[in-house]
Amino acid sequence: MDKRDYSYVPSPENLRMREWFQDARFGMFIHWGVYSVLGDGEWVMHNRRMTIEEYERLPALFNPTLFDPAEWVRIAKNAGMRYITFTSKHHDGFAMYDSQVTDWDFVDRTPYGRDVLKMLADECRKQDVKLFLYYSLLDWHHPDYYPRGRTGEHTGRPNKGDFNRYVEFMKAQLAELCSGVYGEIGGFWLDGWWDQQLKKPGEPVTKTQVDWHLEEIYELIHELQPQALIGNNHHVAPFPGEDFQMFEKDLPGHNTTGFSGDAVVSNLPLETCETINNSWGYNKNDRDFKSVKELIHYLVKAAGYNANFLLNVGPMPTGEIQSEFVERLEGIGRWMARYGESIYGTRGGPVEPSENYVTTCREGRIYLHVLDWRGGTRVTVPCLGKKVQNAWKMDDETSVQISRRGEDLVVSLSKDRQDSIDTIIVLE
Numbered sequence: 001m002d003k004r005d006y007s008y009v010p011s012p013e014n015l016r017m018r019e020w021f022q023d024a025r026f027g028m029f030i031h032w033g034v035y036s037v038l039g040d041g042e043w044v045m046h047n048r049r050m051t052i053e054e055y056e057r058l059p060a061l062f063n064p065t066l067f068d069p070a071e072w073v074r075i076a077k078n079a080g081m082r083y084i085t086f087t088s089k090h091h092d093g094f095a096m097y098d099s100q101v102t103d104w105d106f107v108d109r110t111p112y113g114r115d116v117l118k119m120l121a122d123e124c125r126k127q128d129v130k131l132f133l134y135y136s137l138l139d140w141h142h143p144d145y146y147p148r149g150r151t152g153e154h155t156g157r158p159n160k161g162d163f164n165r166y167v168e169f170m171k172a173q174l175a176e177l178c179s180g181v182y183g184e185i186g187g188f189w190l191d192g193w194w195d196q197q198l199k200k201p202g203e204p205v206t207k208t209q210v211d212w213h214l215e216e217i218y219e220l221i222h223e224l225q226p227q228a229l230i231g232n233n234h235h236v237a238p239f240p241g242e243d244f245q246m247f248e249k250d251l252p253g254h255n256t257t258g259f260s261g262d263a264v265v266s267n268l269p270l271e272t273c274e275t276i277n278n279s280w281g282y283n284k285n286d287r288d289f290k291s292v293k294e295l296i297h298y299l300v301k302a303a304g305y306n307a308n309f310l311l312n313v314g315p316m317p318t319g320e321i322q323s324e325f326v327e328r329l330e331g332i333g334r335w336m337a338r339y340g341e342s343i344y345g346t347r348g349g350p351v352e353p354s355e356n357y358v359t360t361c362r363e364g365r366i367y368l369h370v371l372d373w374r375g376g377t378r379v380t381v382p383c384l385g386k387k388v389q390n391a392w393k394m395d396d397e398t399s400v401q402i403s404r405r406g407e408d409l410v411v412s413l414s415k416d417r418q419d420s421i422d423t424i425i426v427l428e
């Protein structure tokens with residue numbers, strides 16, 4: 001069912017949050033759930049064809065005695081992140097908070113027994129970091145998630161179910177998350193819509209085999225938490241009622257990950273998310289860590305595309321964030337402390353980012369980020385020739401030589417003045 005045609009007017013609180021969100025530019029994604037116990041990513045139930053019965057043994061082993069929400073928020077803040085997006089429920093259906101509408105939740109099933117989401121929410125409030133919540137529409141555990149989608153076929157859910165009852169269940173959980181127990185929610189990051197996508201030749205990419213009742217879900221969230229931004233990771237163009245558009249492991253408009261659809265870049269606030277290694281949930285064997293430089297380049301490029309960067313950590317079952325992540329986040333934090341002015345509060349610059357440079361802008365200033373001088377001492381930026389009078393290096397404020405070639409701007413800088421990560425030149 002195509003749901004693009006009902007009207008939606010965002011509230012003033014919502015519009016203010018959109019501005020805040022775009023100014024914030026950098027957030028921490030946290031994938032933490034009962035799957036962490038197996039250390040094999042958040043899709044382990046599907047990948048290992050685990051039945052519900054087998055999977056239900058995991059919560060008894062999930063006792064994160066080293067969970068320290070103050071430390072998590074401190075790590076995020078020190079990295080320069082201004083919000084945290086936490087998995088309140090992933091595809092395994094396990095609620096990472098004290099849900100009253102099911103006992104398939106952290107408080108009822110784990111020996112730890114405390115509401116970790118509440119603990120995190122309180123700490124976010126204390127340290128002035130906004131909390132966003134990931135919520136999976138797709139559910140591998142709930143009996144009423146029927147007809148089944150394209151994933152989780154081996155979990156042993158019954159061959160019948162009442163999808164509308166499942167929608168009511170989701171709405172009840174979302175109402176709990178919006179009830180105020182977890183404070184003001186910055187936004188909701190919905191996922192799993194694609195599980196029911198028909199993807200049949202000739203059918204619109206927006207067609208699903210179930211009615212997700214998205215408009216009711218969106219109205220419920222907006223009524224209870226008017227400022228909360230709704231994003232839905234459906235990989236197609238935004239539906240009415242959505243407040244931001246996300247791109248998974250992709251810069252806006254790139255579509256390199258092959259998620260089919262019509263994910264055109266909308267004029268909503270944008271966000272792109274990425275992992276530090278190749279896993280969202282804790283994966284003990286994944287040692288393929290990106291470098292600090294690669295992660296900073298991704299952040300800068302996202303900003304150049306006018307998008308936020310949501311960088312993921314998958315904490316361990318102990319409650320700790322592994323040192324490889326912490327070290328990289330510290331590295332990014334040191335860079336942000338120095339150069340954050342060229343990221344926070346900026347919007348994508350006047351020139352489309354390229355592999356070797358990116359522009360961001362704020363209040364009449366353009367920040368030219370040269371990420372790669374390609375062994376030379378010059379960068380040519382199209383169309384800025386006539387507009388720029390002055391140029392200086394952001395770190396030491398020394399002036400930079402500029403010239404014009406036709407409409408284009410040529411920036412020259414000797415090799416000894418170039419930065420190995422990102423040479424930021426302020427253009428006025």
Ligand code: FHN
Binds near residue numbers: 043191233248
């Ligand atoms: O299936 C999920 C996946 O586990 C993870 O949560 C990512 C995050 O962007 N989103 C889904 C895939 O689209």
